[in-house]
Amino acid sequence: MRLHIVNPNTTASMTQGIAAAARMVAPPDAVMTVTQPDFGPPSIEGFVDGAYAVPGMLARIIEAETAGADAHVIACFDDTGLDAARAISNAPVVGIAEAAFHLASMLGTRFTVVTTLARSIPIIEDNLLRYGLDRRCARVRASELPVLLLESDPAGAQEKLGHEIERALKEDGADCIVLGCAGMAALAEKFWLRFQVPVIDGVAAGVGLATTLARLGMKTSKAGGYAAPLPKPYVGAFAPFSPIP
Amino acid sequence: MRLHIVNPNTTASMTQGIAAAARMVAPPDAVMTVTQPDFGPPSIEGFVDGAYAVPGMLARIIEAETAGADAHVIACFDDTGLDAARAISNAPVVGIAEAAFHLASMLGTRFTVVTTLARSIPIIEDNLLRYGLDRRCARVRASELPVLLLESDPAGAQEKLGHEIERALKEDGADCIVLGCAGMAALAEKFWLRFQVPVIDGVAAGVGLATTLARLGMKTSKAGGYAAPLPKPYVGAFAPFSPIP
Amino acid sequence: MRLHIVNPNTTASMTQGIAAAARMVAPPDAVMTVTQPDFGPPSIEGFVDGAYAVPGMLARIIEAETAGADAHVIACFDDTGLDAARAISNAPVVGIAEAAFHLASMLGTRFTVVTTLARSIPIIEDNLLRYGLDRRCARVRASELPVLLLESDPAGAQEKLGHEIERALKEDGADCIVLGCAGMAALAEKFWLRFQVPVIDGVAAGVGLATTLARLGMKTSKAGGYAAPLPKPYVGAFAPFSPIP
């Protein structure tokens, strides 16, 4: 089974962190490729970064699928470009946020998401609404922790996130925590031990679900909104992509 | 990894069918136990059968967990007793309907469920509502096919179900089909080939998600509605269950 | 008019309390039978107790209906086994929680539920969602008061519940209170006098609605999800129930 995990931002150290997290949970028979785009934003914080990240990410998905990927994982908690990725590929595509929401809804009765910046809350809430999983989500909380500080100040990050988890369990009625950023993977186990509730990291969840879909031989439906793009002459900057056979 | 799959009805041939379907998708390192209750209804068609099936099924879950199960799958499309099963165990528990709904929502934009009897529609719709996945479900259709006829008249069953799938794709705007009964597992691939859209069998989906949760080391949250039952002296018929350590 | 009220737990003192509460509100021409199961949990706190309570309760409903009951009331605030009870009987069946929610939504604009243990919140919220009455419910609050302490320490119970009602009126924007446990019937009037807002006890509400349905000659619909169970050979522990004519 060949899994492709794409970090939609251009920061190599984050890609490496994601690869490390993915390797810890991938099944022995999985061959994993972890990529990042050639161009785009170094981190995805808000709608604009998200929009600019998609074209470079789609290029990686096309390449990986041509090379035989059985499933793709988009390793950004905004599930950046997820619908477009599904429409451009035949293999299943899983976003790490949606994966975490799905798993959380099977482990507890209400989950709280603890993310980085407040500006990401409406993005995450919109996704929850579209997936339907807002019904199982108690609250989306921001720790006001910039993405790149997760790497540069891990202790401070742990402190701030821990504080939000404490409030989630006390104030939100949550019995399950979803960590709202691909860069928080390393913290999931620590928080589980500390708070004694399931703490779900999206990268692990995404690799898990992509593995499941690939093993079941599942493909993305081409009969509805994820139909292959119609061939047409794109202008400029983006080389016209060749359809995946 | 030890997976426990429980068929909540007492019909051995259905249990064998479920075991066969599960074996086809389980990963090589999974040790599977497939059980059925000692007492209860021979098939689950409606709310009453469902209610009477739960105590016998919970007994199997307690036994399997004591014997070291890492995850449980409830192999009835009504997700019979799912919440009670979660509260009584520490390992994760997955219902085959919820598993199918979750996977379907990652493969297409709208799915239709094709089930057996019309009396099951409100049960399935209630579950979809509680999970939030009604938002991705175009419709729940009944083929008016009694559960036990799936075994005795497979050709007629295939004909009737195929007809409903055809209508689902044409009338409901669905691009993905969920087969709404544990006994339909053998038909999923045939329908996929015929209709060229993802056709999801709950047993495969359930085994897939349970495997994922087990591999990730996930446990059911004990901090909310799935808290372990308080010890108290039950009267009569049911031997007081011993808490799982 | 013959009303059957079933306490789904096996604690006789609670059954007596429920009978006393019911008698206070029943119309003069009502003949009431108040029963409890022969087997099952002594109180219902969470999903597991609920699941084990249903078979014993259904037996009582079948007996009462055979004896001519015109309506049934399920006297547990989780509305334990309500759907199965409807499917097994022809007479209407009312849960005390749903009855309280329906009445509350006609007396105020938003109601808050004050229940016993936090683990019951997801059960109550799920029911509210399925009934649609979550839209009129401001919040479900837990006082962390174990069910059986309602009897053993009534003063402490009143103190704790009063505190939650105070917060509900101040913080939730509620103008109506629903007491979330069959054992709280005796407190409704006290709280009404103290807080000057409608305080609704489920037992009174349930008896009221069952009376209404019986007087109108209403029956449970047998055309959909509440269709009579199909005759089939149950295995073991549960004697196959004879269908109600």
Added chain:
Amino acid sequence: MRLHIVNPNTTASMTQGIAAAARMVAPPDAVMTVTQPDFGPPSIEGFVDGAYAVPGMLARIIEAETAGADAHVIACFDDTGLDAARAISNAPVVGIAEAAFHLASMLGTRFTVVTTLARSIPIIEDNLLRYGLDRRCARVRASELPVLLLESDPAGAQEKLGHEIERALKEDGADCIVLGCAGMAALAEKFWLRFQVPVIDGVAAGVGLATTLARLGMKTSKAGGYAAPLPKPYVGAFAPFSPIP
């Protein structure tokens, strides 16, 4: 117990029909007053008739409450002026549509409403949404039968409504029917016998629920949106109403 039933339109024959329907279901100890406004529309078909009907109806409610009414029923299927009526009275107020919706949701899994004119559909759907009971409603159907024809051509009315009920049971998945007009009371039993599913008339339902609320000693909450109107000098046409003590 003193019940006040107000027909919000000015057509005496409809008021008499409502009184007849109410009498058939009222308990022996109920003293009923059935009124209609002095001024306003002769039938309520759409938003404009509804708006003009309210002031005259509120006058009747104030009079009846001053005379000691224990509960009020608004006998128009649009639940005309229901919120204002609650705010102006201390006794509980029940709309016949909401009463029918509440009872229907306890007798079946999905109900369909069969009303008169298509222009009433958005009014009924808005009410269902606000009450939350849209979640249990399969569909609102119009028979395109003008209200006043219910009296002048009962056979034709029965034919048209019967046809819609037939379709509701076949196409909507409904197992329960709500008759969507106060003037259809006489038909409920006939349709029940013919279609063998619960057929609910709002007048009966409303009288039943008002009786229940009155017997339980319930009052409308004055702590929220139904607080008594603030005393202030109204200008012209409407004599300033005197607050109900």
Added chain:
Amino acid sequence: MRLHIVNPNTTASMTQGIAAAARMVAPPDAVMTVTQPDFGPPSIEGFVDGAYAVPGMLARIIEAETAGADAHVIACFDDTGLDAARAISNAPVVGIAEAAFHLASMLGTRFTVVTTLARSIPIIEDNLLRYGLDRRCARVRASELPVLLLESDPAGAQEKLGHEIERALKEDGADCIVLGCAGMAALAEKFWLRFQVPVIDGVAAGVGLATTLARLGMKTSKAGGYAAPLPKPYVGAFAPFSPIP
């Protein structure tokens, strides 16, 4: 373009304030008429005032439309009588609350409404629900400021409202404020400058949207719930209105 703005209460100074606010935002080519009813409540605080205000307001709308109005604005934040006004006129009708909600949902991701009395909250929440815009509304807050004090104590009003806005931005996650009363128009700009987020006054929003609809030549649909009222003989107090050609 002829715009008609109706203040549904009978207080002339409020009508003048509304006219002043409207004039500040109307396009140069708009001819504005600002009216108030001849009879009814001097302010609208709750359901009862609202119900009594409608007939007098509809009279003004009929007059203005006969005189050639291209669009109407109802200048009360409860959108009093909005549906009836649409049904009685051919020109488009805009409520100031709905207008503010629509604009707010295009300027930010979540808005909070700051209104006067708590009794208005359920009215506003019901409207938000019916319009669908509850999904973009973080919260409806009451400052417990009586409508008429907005005029008599503007400094105190500003203080109280400012305090609620502060809390909305901090506690609700709102990034946009809607002022919940026609009498707050003069404060919008001050609060914008102070809090640096969009602060939307309904009068300005309503005039803006009515202008837009009129310029586009839009008319209210007469094909559904807003169909012209059927001609019928009204009794007493209200002169039978002549249908608008």
Added chain:
Amino acid sequence: MRLHIVNPNTTASMTQGIAAAARMVAPPDAVMTVTQPDFGPPSIEGFVDGAYAVPGMLARIIEAETAGADAHVIACFDDTGLDAARAISNAPVVGIAEAAFHLASMLGTRFTVVTTLARSIPIIEDNLLRYGLDRRCARVRASELPVLLLESDPAGAQEKLGHEIERALKEDGADCIVLGCAGMAALAEKFWLRFQVPVIDGVAAGVGLATTLARLGMKTSKAGGYAAPLPKPYVGAFAPFSPIP
């Protein structure tokens, strides 16, 4: 007032059509600029085209805003890149679909959207859900008319769309029609005359709402999800955009 209308695809004839439609409804004092991206897809049909269209479109928005635009209109019925556009600009940004939905919800009780390809239905339904206006939308219908055929075969297009509108009015209970493509502007008036219900073109609606927001001096909120993007070094293809002062 300076309005900027951006056609997010690269087809000049569509840009001209949009400009023509916009000019017909713009107020006399509006200075309009109509642009299209330098690179990207020639039409937007589905998620992939949409994703590739955004970067080129954002460039035009930055340019126009730097040049002093008071409001932007995104002239694609998928509201392509709307959230990113809002985050990157200070002026308000309006999508033509959302504009049409908002206006439709003020002119009728239920609207149906008639769009081009079925693959666009999930995109439009997702947007309706996020805006909340799904609650007023009866149905989204596809005519299976490719976008570019609107220009090459206008008679055939009119025939197909007219057929869908006919069905919408008959089957969906809609009383208002929204044309679901920027290229259908020229047909709105014809269909209005033919079907006698409001037929709303998004370009007209978008220009109307953008004008309103600009005239009111409104700005996009920078306090939540639309906060200005954080400055950071983008890699490759996209020149780092300079923040708008």
